Amino acid sequence: MNIFRFAGDMTHLISILVLLLKIYATKSCSGVSLKTQELYALVFLTRYLDLFTDFISVYNTVMKLVFIASSLAIVWCMRMHRVVRRSYDKDLDTFRHYFLILASFILALLVHEKFTFQEIFWAFSIYLEALAILPQLVLLQRSGNVDNLTGQYVFFLGAYRAFYILNWVYRYFTEQHFSRWIACVSGIAQTALYADFFYYYFIRKYSGNFFVNLLGKWKESEYSGGQFIPVGGLAYYVTAPASLADMAANLFYALFYLVFMLSACALFSKTWIEVSGSSARDVAKQLKEQQMVMPGHRDSNLQKELNRYIPTAAAFSGMRIGALTVLADFMGATVQIPEYCLP
DSSP: OOHHHHHHHHHHHHHHHHHHHHHHHHSOOTTOOHHHHHHHHHHHHHHGGGGGTOOOOHHHHHHHHHHHHHHHHHHHHHHHOTTGGGGOOTTTOOOOTHHHHHHHHHHHHHSOSSOSHHHHHHHHHHHHHHHTTHHHHHHHHHHOOOOHHHHHHHHHHHHHHHHHHHHHHHHHHHOTTOOOHHHHHHHHHHHHHHHHHHHHHHHHHSTTOHHHHHHOEEEEOTTTTTOEEEEEHHHHHTSOOSSHHHHHHOHHHHHHHHHHHHHHHHHHHHHHHHHTTOSHHHHHHHHHHTTOOOTTSOGGGHHHHHTTTHHHHHHHHHHHHHHHHHHHHHTTOOOOOOGGGOO
16 A cells, blocks of 8 residues: 555545534534435445455455445434434435436446446446535535535545545556556546535635635626636636637737647646556557567667657647637537536
């Protein structure tokens, strides 16, 4: 076990302890989504089916039992505890979470590492965990009030995913056959969802802080139901212009956004080929193992020659995707949660 995985496990455990502290100390679950907690309970129950078949270590077994027991305890308190259940925001927590369960299960049947009972449910738990925070985020956005303990709970959950991404990167470079790409992609998507929460949490809590203002200044939109929009700072310049008129009125803003998107997409593409096994080093190794050669080049120079083309091609591919994204933003394309999930 590396330090990043241990830190991820600890922050995950802290997030659960913070939530249990909130419930037992205040005898209230206000601001907490029961739908999210039920999804997490299902995640742990389906992911840790190997408790009955495999033993890795005492630490591993104990952590699995703790996560299962704590998630079930939270669900029990919110549903059955005679005092706690009265504070549950049932009218606000209306996200149809069974759509997430269905979508995750179908995806697990289609995209998995091995078609076995245990691996299918492992993939299902990974996909479901990436989406399980959605009901909680929607509840917080609807209530418009994030108390300290609830905010810290979501913060530590986000930190847990961030540490696990570092864990996967570390394992990729240190382990010879690391191939948990399903967990990597799902973890990145889940961290992006947490980033949305951090965005609103910090601007509400630290709106007058100098460093927060340096990153961006926000005001509440008149047309988006309490949503904050950037009006200054770095966040303003990396946010897509609202319309072609805004772009024409501030050409520097539009140019900065264009350069930022193209550069970010190019950098991400170059990073992706490194972590996905498609770098010049990996391709040269595969060619050597298959006893294939590049005419006119020695085996010792193969990686150097491939390095002239693969990173450049990846960067240009990323820039093309970035250009399409910018074009869609300039034309007003938006992404929304389907209305049938939000009654």
